Amino acid sequence: MTIALQGELTIVRGKIAAIEPRAGGVTIRSGTRRVEFPGGWAFPGLVDAHAHVVGLGLAFREGYLRDAPSKHECIERLIAHGPNRGEWIVARGWNQELWSPPLFPTRYDLDRVFPTTPVALTRVDGHALWVNSSALERAGITAATPDPAGGAIVRDEHGMPTGILLDAAMELIQQYIPERTLEDIEHAIIEATAAASSVGLTEIHDMDVLPEHLPIFTQLAEQGKLHCRILSWVRGQRFEWHSAGVLPTTGEFHRVAGIKLFADGALGSRGAALLEPYTDDPSTHGILLLTVEEIAERIKRALDDGFSSIAVHAIGDRAVRTVLDAFEQIQQRYVALDNVRLRIEHSQVVHPDDLPRYVQTGAIASVQPIHCTSDAAMAERRLGTRTATAYRWRSFLQHGVLLCAGSDFPVESHNPLSGIDAFCRRIPPGREHPWYPEERLSATEAIEAYTINAHRAADMSYRRGWLAVGMDADITIVDRNIEVCPAEEILQARTLATVVGGTLYEHA
Ligand SMILES: [Zn+2]
Known part of the structure; x- marks a missing residue:
């Protein structure tokens, strides 16, 4: 069975009321409106099953200096974005190594354009701050200010601060920058969901959400300002959801769906908990953040609060095993877990003995395929021969x-x-051949992981996940059939439109 279809889809009150297959493109009919997408293909709306909405919005609002090829380009981008924290302009991501000559910038570069607006710009590595004279003035930093312990104020030959502050000296400025307001977070969410919508997403499983951000999502959903449905998994490592009194909700465009825990860190920082030591640093196995009992205790509390979805971050094989042990313990103590969705986020390194235990415990593997290709070279160094047990998509299926x-x-x-x-x-950047090609998926299987399976992992598959009469009108319309086109062409596809609960967003 194929997923993609061409033809006319009629939408009534947010649901698909009729489908008339017809070659040549997609037509969306809603009331008196009829919009055609010649050559387009309709898919069930694509879901991102693990993402960070506020993080994306803040990256747009503050992280826009990344990859700027010159000092001049940085300043152009600052002018385009303008103040974003009270009267301050705060941004990050600049890297003078990409400029010619590769020299640190100065406050005078900024003063020419921003004589009175304070500007504070964090370097890509987070270890240097580039500021203008207005920011220095507000912080009272002069030639007479001593370097703090663990930091340095870079100075010219006359001892005057140049506008670059290193490490602990950054704090001299940062304490004067206004905190992000709830309004900043609101704008970040709006920008992130609009961007997600433009690349074809109709729904996002938002992970590790702060309890204080939930009311903003709910309000934006009520105002119709979210271009994607958002399901929140709330931070739970220290019972944050419980302390804040957060309970599950059932909104149409925003829903508090579950809680999120962390069993370990990441491979890059050697924080992922492994059964055997790291290949490139035999002194460490990584760090397990919660024990079996601690995970089980949090899950039990969440179930008692009425949650039916628990997402636990586990990257290393030891962390995955620990989470499976906790799931098993919970199931031995509770009887009715049929409607509970236990998810292992990332599921990157899985010992062969533990693969069948996913099915036994009902654990869902929530993976990020692009981590595999981006991290392949690093994973080879960290894991050695264990890379054969990493990113095992075909094995999971x-x-x-x-x-x-x-x-x-x-x-x-x-x-x-x-x-x-x-x-x-499954081809890492800069390489020509697939990495462990036996673990690749077909396009149909890949699309299912982004549609029906994502809905199953959130217990929403009775409403969404395929294009059929009676289902929610959540649709992604693409300019080609990514299910059958050569795999090399998938990345060239463009989203023409998305439909979310019957509302059409045109993107082309
Ligand atoms: Zn994440």
Whole structure:
């Protein structure tokens, strides 16, 4: 059975009321409105099953200096964005190594354009701050200010601060920058969901959400300002959801769906908990953040609060095993867990003995295919021969594990096509051949991980996940059939429109 279709879809009150297959393109009919997309293909709305909405919005609002090829380009971007924290302009991501000559900038570069607006710009590595004279003035930093312990105020030959502050000296300025307001967070969410919508997403499983951000999502949903449905998994490592009194909700465009825990860190920082030591640093196995009992205790509390979805971050094989042990313990103590969705976020390194345990415990593998290709070279160094047990998509499906997919944006691109491409081709950047090609998926399987399986992982598959009469009108319209086109062309596809609960957003 194929997923994609061409023809006329009639929408009534947010649901698909009729489908008339017809070659040549897609037509969306809603009331008296009829919009045609010649050559387009309709898919069930694509879901990002693991992402960070506020993080993406803040990356747009503050992280826009990344990859700026010159000092001049940085300043152009600052002018375009303007103040974003009270009267301050705060941004990050500049890197003078990309400029010619590769020299530190100065406050005078900024003063010419921003004589009175304070500007504070964090370097890409977070270890240097580039500020203008107005910012220095507000912080009272002069030639007479001593360097703080653990930091330095860079000075010219006359001892005057140049506008570059290193490490602990950054704090001299940062304490004067206004905190982000709830309004800043609101704008970040609006920008992030609009961007996600433009690349074809109709729904996002938002992970590790702060309890204080939930009312903003709810309000934006009520105002019709979210271009994607948002399901929140609330921070739970220290019972944050419980302390804040957060309970599950059932809104149409925003829903508090579950809680999020962390069992370990990441491979890059050697924080992922492994059963055997790291290949490139035998002194460490990584760090397990919660024990079996601690995970089980949090899950029990969440179930008592009425939650039916628990997402636990586990990257290393020891963390995955610990989470499976906790799921098992919970199931031995509770009887009715049929409607509970237990998800292992990332599921990157899985010991072969533990693959069947996913099915036994009902654990869902929530993976980010683009992490595999982006991190392949690093994973080879960290894991050695254990890379054969990493990113095992085909193995999950063969064992009957429910596999859903996301991007982890803003860590990776928010474009779901990048993930579908990685699923199908599995070729790391700069390489020519697939990495462990036996673990690749077909385009149909890849799209299922972004549609029906993602909905199953959130217990919404009775409403969404395929194009059929009576289902929610959540549709992604693409300019080609990514299900059958050569895998090399998937990344060239463009989203023409999305439909969310019957509302059409045109993107082309
Ligand atoms: Zn994440």
